[in-house]
Amino acid sequence: MLIQEATSSDFEEVWPIFREIASAGDTYAYPRNTSREEAERLWIHVPRRTFVVEIDGRIVGTYYIKTNQDGPGNHVCNCGYMVSSSARGKGIATALCEHSQKMAVELGYKAMQFNFVASTNDGAVRLWQKTGFYVTGRLPRAFNHPVKGYVDALVMYKWLGT
């Protein structure tokens, strides 16, 4: 498993992963029909850095890191992670999360926050808890799940201890 900063040509392989996850509509706050151009803007250009993870030369996952709030909040970062459904169960999300925490400290951040985790996304919630995050807020019915309707969204947080 090789994690490295995304190059300008990597979005070609990131896009099918983004599209698969956004179009399912059950985990991320992106419109299900987000266009390729908008996805590239959101995932590659808006964030401070974007990384990809390769197995056997193929991109199977990606994450971004960005500043979560400006000014008095700019010591807290936010990350988003996506793993191709074809590569689940290999510990890739955990590896990306651990990589992102080291990167956050390297970039000078003191904490990491996830703003909008669907409470139905048990796998992600458990994984972030395993890597040191805790649920610090619950937003009642803030996530409109395509099958379950309005479900709670969670705010998760970790002080990075520097």
Place this chain on the structure above:
Amino acid sequence: MLIQEATSSDFEEVWPIFREIASAGDTYAYPRNTSREEAERLWIHVPRRTFVVEIDGRIVGTYYIKTNQDGPGNHVCNCGYMVSSSARGKGIATALCEHSQKMAVELGYKAMQFNFVASTNDGAVRLWQKTGFYVTGRLPRAFNHPVKGYVDALVMYKWLGT
């Protein structure tokens, strides 16, 4: 007190209010030295709507309303409010908050969320609680206060009951 949608020429009077509040650095997640151009982008152009409140023909306060999260989160809005220090204690912030809640329902939103309320901003916290919000999350040391250092930030939330 007259609350109406901001016109393109209103930013002239909004800017001194924005600058006063942002430069204090103790309430909003804006850089203390935010430029006028960037302030206009953030307060007028990025939001879905922006309103101003006038007393005797002078703008003394303003608020914006925007969608807080896209896609599965786009039924929850976010607002920001600013009142000139020269016009405090007249119930203007309460009036703006009530106006924004009606506007939110009119625009089709089902809930309103404040993402980043400095826990030291007692007046605002009390005011939002009085208008039906509650603290649903606490972000430890997420707000870098210019005098008090790292203090907690609060996530506040209100379901608008539609």
